[in-house]
Amino acid sequence: MPKIILTGDRPTGRLHLGHFVGSLRRRVELQNKLEFDEIFIMIADAQALTDNFDNPEKVRNNVFEVALDYLACGIDPKKSTIFIQSAVEELTELTFYYMNLVTLSRLERNPTVKQEIKLRGFEKSIPVGFLNYPISQAADITAFNATCVPVGEDQLPMIEQTREIVHSFNNIYGETLVMPEAVVSQNEKETRLPGTDGKKKMSKSLGNCIYLSDDSETVKKKVMSMYTDPDHIKIEDKGKVEGNVVFTYLDVFANENSFQKYLPEYQNLDELKAHYERGGLGDVTIKKFLYSIIEEMLEPIRQKREVLSKNPEYIYQILEEGTKKAQKEARATLNKVKRAMKINYFENKDFLQEMIDKYN
Numbered sequence: 001m002p003k004i005i006l007t008g009d010r011p012t013g014r015l016h017l018g019h020f021v022g023s024l025r026r027r028v029e030l031q032n033k034l035e036f037d038e039i040f041i042m043i044a045d046a047q048a049l050t051d052n053f054d055n056p057e058k059v060r061n062n063v064f065e066v067a068l069d070y071l072a073c074g075i076d077p078k079k080s081t082i083f084i085q086s087a088v089e090e091l092t093e094l095t096f097y098y099m100n101l102v103t104l105s106r107l108e109r110n111p112t113v114k115q116e117i118k119l120r121g122f123e124k125s126i127p128v129g130f131l132n133y134p135i136s137q138a139a140d141i142t143a144f145n146a147t148c149v150p151v152g153e154d155q156l157p158m159i160e161q162t163r164e165i166v167h168s169f170n171n172i173y174g175e176t177l178v179m180p181e182a183v184v185s186q187n188e189k190e191t192r193l194p195g196t197d198g199k200k201k202m203s204k205s206l207g208n209c210i211y212l213s214d215d216s217e218t219v220k221k222k223v224m225s226m227y228t229d230p231d232h233i234k235i236e237d238k239g240k241v242e243g244n245v246v247f248t249y250l251d252v253f254a255n256e257n258s259f260q261k262y263l264p265e266y267q268n269l270d271e272l273k274a275h276y277e278r279g280g281l282g283d284v285t286i287k288k289f290l291y292s293i294i295e296e297m298l299e300p301i302r303q304k305r306e307v308l309s310k311n312p313e314y315i316y317q318i319l320e321e322g323t324k325k326a327q328k329e330a331r332a333t334l335n336k337v338k339r340a341m342k343i344n345y346f347e348n349k350d351f352l353q354e355m356i357d358k359y360n
């Protein structure tokens with residue numbers, strides 16, 4: 001069976017370091033390992049509309065931004081197919097048929113959806129389309145026969161839901177859909193980056209993100225105002241590392257190389273932490289250190305993005321070609337699904353023959 005990746009993001013804003021750590025850099029890694037037969041990366045504009053239906057401009061604008069972020073991070077259109085969800089109409093049709101296989105209470109139990117409903121104040125009246133998006137995500141994944149879905153851990157309930165749909169579809173209609181698997185980083189530190197304010201998650205709506213496209217000054221400001229240890233007031237004070245965002249980020253981004261380059265007084269992070277804990281190490285030092293490391297990582301991405309943004313024709317062409325290819329794949333799956341469900345009336349003359357046989 002071919003090894004196929006499908007993954008994607010909602011175009012509701014530019015992508016940030018949380019996306020990068022949670023899934024983006026892993027995708028680039030997987031892409032460059034050349035172990036996969038196909039890689040599809042979807043800009044999920046239709047899904048973005050399930051909770052932004054009243055703001056279509058925002059979704060439209062961010063399709064371009066997300067495409068730029070992908071390419072700037074190293075997604076290579078020669079190796080990966082980038083496409084726009086809504087333009088692959090087959091996905092909507094698949095969703096419609098999968099809806100029969102999922103109960104309302106199952107959707108309401110989905111922990112990610114539950115959390116999002118709360119966050120958006122949808123408790124009293126949930127738009128049906130929003131509640132339904134895990135089913136539409138199952139269509140995204142199965143349409144491309146994806147075997148592997150590299151996502152952040154918040155997406156695990158979606159993959160679980162997809163697996164249930166595949167299981168139940170194949171049970172009822174015969175072996176048709178491919179069973180996908182989620183791939184999240186094994187390393188716990190790499191699964192989720194907290195916001196710069198110390199909140200659990202980096203999130204646009206909380207305003208605690210460092211964007212891949214932020215300029216150097218902006219990144220500096222954000223790092224210098226990061227949440228550390230509120231009781232660490234004077235340099236001599238003992239400091240806490242636990243829950244200190246600067247150290248959480250250093251856990252993710254710093255290596256021995258970074259110390260040699262930017263903070264040679266220390267061998268490694270353990271030494272730095274120990275000094276902070278016993279007192280005598282100021283926040284400014286650790287923040288400057290972190291800033292240097294993040295800058296080194298973001299600068300090439302930023303530069304590439306800048307160049308690409310001057311060539312919208314190129315981005316447009318990549319999206320258009322990617323979408324055409326995706327349409328073809330999804331069409332093949334939809335045909336298979338309709339055949340399995342016995343609703344392929346005009347695919348051949350079988351239906352006619354059945355009518356003839358019945359009354360002759």
Ligand code: TRP
Nearest residue numbers: 006007008009010044047137140
């Ligand atoms: N739900 C994902 C997110 O919010 C985006 C998405 C839509 C997706 N369809 C997908 C991710 C299919 C993986 C596979 O980021």
